[in-house]
Amino acid sequence: MQQTAREMIQEIKCRRDISIEQLEYLLTTENKDCLEMLREEAVQTAQKIYGNQVFIRGLIEFTNYCKNDCYYCGIRRSNHCADRYRLTKEEILSCTDTGYKLGFRTFVLQGGEDPYFTDERICELVSEIRQKHPDCAITLSIGEKSKESYQRYFDAGADRYLLRHETANGTHYRRLHPDELSLEHRKQCLWDLKEIGYQVGCGFMVGSPGQTTETLYEDLQFIRKLMPHMVGIGPFIPQKDTPFAREPAGTMEQTLRLLSIIRLIHPHVLLPATTALGTIHPKGRELGIQSGANVVMPNLSPVDVRDKYKLYDNKICTGDEAAECRFCMENRMKSIGYQVVVSRGDYI
Numbered sequence: 001m002q003q004t005a006r007e008m009i010q011e012i013k014c015r016r017d018i019s020i021e022q023l024e025y026l027l028t029t030e031n032k033d034c035l036e037m038l039r040e041e042a043v044q045t046a047q048k049i050y051g052n053q054v055f056i057r058g059l060i061e062f063t064n065y066c067k068n069d070c071y072y073c074g075i076r077r078s079n080h081c082a083d084r085y086r087l088t089k090e091e092i093l094s095c096t097d098t099g100y101k102l103g104f105r106t107f108v109l110q111g112g113e114d115p116y117f118t119d120e121r122i123c124e125l126v127s128e129i130r131q132k133h134p135d136c137a138i139t140l141s142i143g144e145k146s147k148e149s150y151q152r153y154f155d156a157g158a159d160r161y162l163l164r165h166e167t168a169n170g171t172h173y174r175r176l177h178p179d180e181l182s183l184e185h186r187k188q189c190l191w192d193l194k195e196i197g198y199q200v201g202c203g204f205m206v207g208s209p210g211q212t213t214e215t216l217y218e219d220l221q222f223i224r225k226l227m228p229h230m231v232g233i234g235p236f237i238p239q240k241d242t243p244f245a246r247e248p249a250g251t252m253e254q255t256l257r258l259l260s261i262i263r264l265i266h267p268h269v270l271l272p273a274t275t276a277l278g279t280i281h282p283k284g285r286e287l288g289i290q291s292g293a294n295v296v297m298p299n300l301s302p303v304d305v306r307d308k309y310k311l312y313d314n315k316i317c318t319g320d321e322a323a324e325c326r327f328c329m330e331n332r333m334k335s336i337g338y339q340v341v342v343s344r345g346d347y348i
């Protein structure tokens with residue numbers, strides 16, 4: 001018996017699971033009513049838990065040095081066009097100070113895998129932020145480390161860790177990364193982080209080269225198994241100095257559908273409307289929230305390094321001061337009936 005679109009969406013919502021056939025249908029259908037229903041169910045699901053609140057995170061991109069060579073990424077080590085920088089501890093602390101005054105209560109320290117930032121330096125940085133801002137959450141996003149290193153950062157005061165798994169399919173993982181990186185290790189890192197007690201975020205790019213319905217299905221199953229607190233997804237956007245320069249970008253449409261699906265199968269998850277989504281469409285982040293996302297991450301990095309953290313081309317907000325981004329975001333969210341809140345924005 002043929003399932004109606006409504007029955008399908010209700011079933012996904014009740015089971016918190018999706019079949020590969022249902023996924024294929026929702027990613028390809030042009031049925032406007034069905035897509036509208038998917039979006040509405042996702043928004044309602046988010047609102048039941050988080051109301052009309054959107055959480056903000058202050059993103060500090062503190063180094064664009066990276067020892068890895070992922071084919072998609074603009075700060076890969078082989079990209080000799082990248083203008084490299086790293087912020088000093090003082091510069092980073094000045095970002096968190098500014099951010100605190102602007103109402104941020106979560107700081108996300110993101111960087112390439114930069115050997116300069118030894119465990120010692122990371123721990124020192126984390127403990128100083130912890131001391132200055134005991135009421136804030138500290139999120140690290142600095143790649144694959146040993147379990148011991150993760151434990152040290154945690155003991156120094158880090159609470160959350162973002163590490164996108166990028167794809168849960170081994171063959172697809174190989175298409176995106178050189179041999180020195182492995183999916184197995186990446187997944188192990190996520191399990192280690194969870195075991196230590198971090199709030200953990202995984203995620204992937206939408207429309208990365210080699211992605212199929214099957215690989216996306218595996219991503220969703222991985223999310224169901226890991227049950228992360230956060231899931232970061234955004235469209236793949238080619239960067240001109242990478243091996244994927246000529247690959248097509250992911251689309252906003254697919255990203256929005258996947259945001260809604262993820263909201264339905266993992267109702268409580270913290271789900272950002274990402275900068276990449278804002279980059280491929282001027283209203284991308286608003287539409288992300290209107291598809292079930294509930295987090296935005298304005299940039300707190302100093303303006304003079306902003307345009308150097310180029311994971312992909314045409315990144316937005318590279319000329320804006322922290323305060324501009326903060327209030328721009330507040331207005332954008334207000335314009336669609338959402339309130340940006342001053343709080344750590346913990347998983348409920």
Ligand code: 5AD
Binds near residue numbers: 072166203204
């Ligand atoms: N397009 C979109 N997202 C990208 N990322 C890296 N390169 C790109 C790109 N070209 C994402 C990856 C990484 C996160 C920090 O940014 O998913 O985990």
Ligand code: FES
Binds near residue numbers: 329
């Ligand atoms: Fe950065 Fe609008 S969010 S300028």
